[in-house]
Amino acid sequence: MEVVAVIDFETTGLSPAQGDRATEVAAVIVEGGRVVDRYQSLMNAGVRIPAYIEALTGISNTMVRNAPPAGEVMRDVSDFVGGIPLVAHNAAFDAKFWDGELARIQRSRSQDFLCSLLLSRRLLPLAPSHKLGALVEYAKLPVAGRYHRALADAEMAASLLVRLEEELRLRHRVPQVSVDLLRRIQRTPKAQLPKCLASAGGPSSSHRPDANRGG
DNA sequence: TGCCAGGCCCTCTTTAGGGCCTT
Numbered sequence: 001m002e003v004v005a006v007i008d009f010e011t012t013g014l015s016p017a018q019g020d021r022a023t024e025v026a027a028v029i030v031e032g033g034r035v036v037d038r039y040q041s042l043m044n045a046g047v048r049i050p051a052y053i054e055a056l057t058g059i060s061n062t063m064v065r066n067a068p069p070a071g072e073v074m075r076d077v078s079d080f081v082g083g084i085p086l087v088a089h090n091a092a093f094d095a096k097f098w099d100g101e102l103a104r105i106q107r108s109r110s111q112d113f114l115c116s117l118l119l120s121r122r123l124l125p126l127a128p129s130h131k132l133g134a135l136v137e138y139a140k141l142p143v144a145g146r147y148h149r150a151l152a153d154a155e156m157a158a159s160l161l162v163r164l165e166e167e168l169r170l171r172h173r174v175p176q177v178s179v180d181l182l183r184r185i186q187r188t189p190k191a192q193l194p195k196c197l198a199s200a201g202g203p204s205s206s207h208r209p210d211a212n213r214g215g
Numbered sequence: 216t217g218c219c220a221g222g223c224c225c226t227c228t229t230t231a232g233g234g235c236c237t238t
Contacts, residue, residue: 011238015220020238053238092222093237117236118223131236148238190224 001165001177003031004114005081007088008154009097010057012049016100021045023059025073026150027081030158033165039080040151042067045101057148071105078102083110085179089132089157091115114179116157116164118186122193123167132156139163174200 007027013020022043029037042059044067054060067073088094091113102108120130127138133147133156141159145152164182168174174181174197181200188196 009238013220014238017221018219020220023238050238056238088237090222090235090237093220096221097238115223121224121235129235 001033001182002085002179003029004085004087004161004179005029006116006154006158006161007077007081007086007094007098008150008157009094010059010148010150011097012045012047012053014093016096019047020097021047022070022097022101023049023053023057023064023067024150025077026154027077028151028154028158029081029084030087030161033162035155035158037080038151038155039077040154041073041076043070043073044068045070058146059149070101074101074105074107078107078109085111085114087114087116087157087161089115089153089160090117112183114161114182115186116160119164119182120160122185122188122190123164125190132160135160168197168200172197176201 005027007025009022010024011020011022022045024042026038026040028035042064044064049059049061049064086098086109092115095113098109117130120127120135124135124139127135132153136143136156136159139160141156141163144155144159147153165177168177184196185193
């Protein structure tokens with residue numbers, strides 16, 4: 001698969017439209033099935049983090065107060081990822097913050113997002129939950145650190161993406177996994193997935209749910 | 216004081232409702 005950047009934000013809440021801002025961002029570059037480069041930074045957007053978010057993430061108001069300004073961090077991280085495709089777990093969420101924080105520094109992104117949540121729902125349909133932590137446990141992926149910290153979550157989402165790529169190659173016998181194929185898979189309704197995979201070179205008859213996970 | 220998002224997907228559906236997932 002082509003090089004991609006898996007990103008993750010920690011934020012003050014769920015909605016930039018409601019005034020929520022990013023508090024931490026991480027991006028890991030995935031190439032050849034492994035992480036080859038990493039970026040991580042806390043960021044100071046000048047807004048207060050609610051107590052329940054501090055408890056959830058471990059990111060305190062004191063930590064963010066001493067962090068570099070949000071605009072500076074966003075310039076750095078957007079330069080770091082450049083124009084390569086972005087991936088996030090529940091990408092709709094991270095894309096809102098990515099676009100919102102970039103807009104504040106008069107930048108916009110040129111690439112689209114892949115979503116490891118949508119891909120997991122298609123390719124690991126038997127997982128009891130498609131939360132990132134539940135998928136890490138289900139697929140027996142390494143725990144990269146504390147959940148709800150940006151770099152650890154980005155690393156684990158990257159491991160998940162590599163696992164999904166393996167699922168396509170080994171179980172669905174797709175000879176060449178590309179970003180474009182992943183785009184098509186995440187847009188394809190579940191019922192039409194075998195047809196989608198068959199068109200990618202994997203025999204549709206080989207589509208079996210993830211019965212032999214972890215190996 | 217209390218409230219605040221939004222896209223995806225399933226089903227007791229499609230003229231809708233509600234759970235999941237992100238912080």
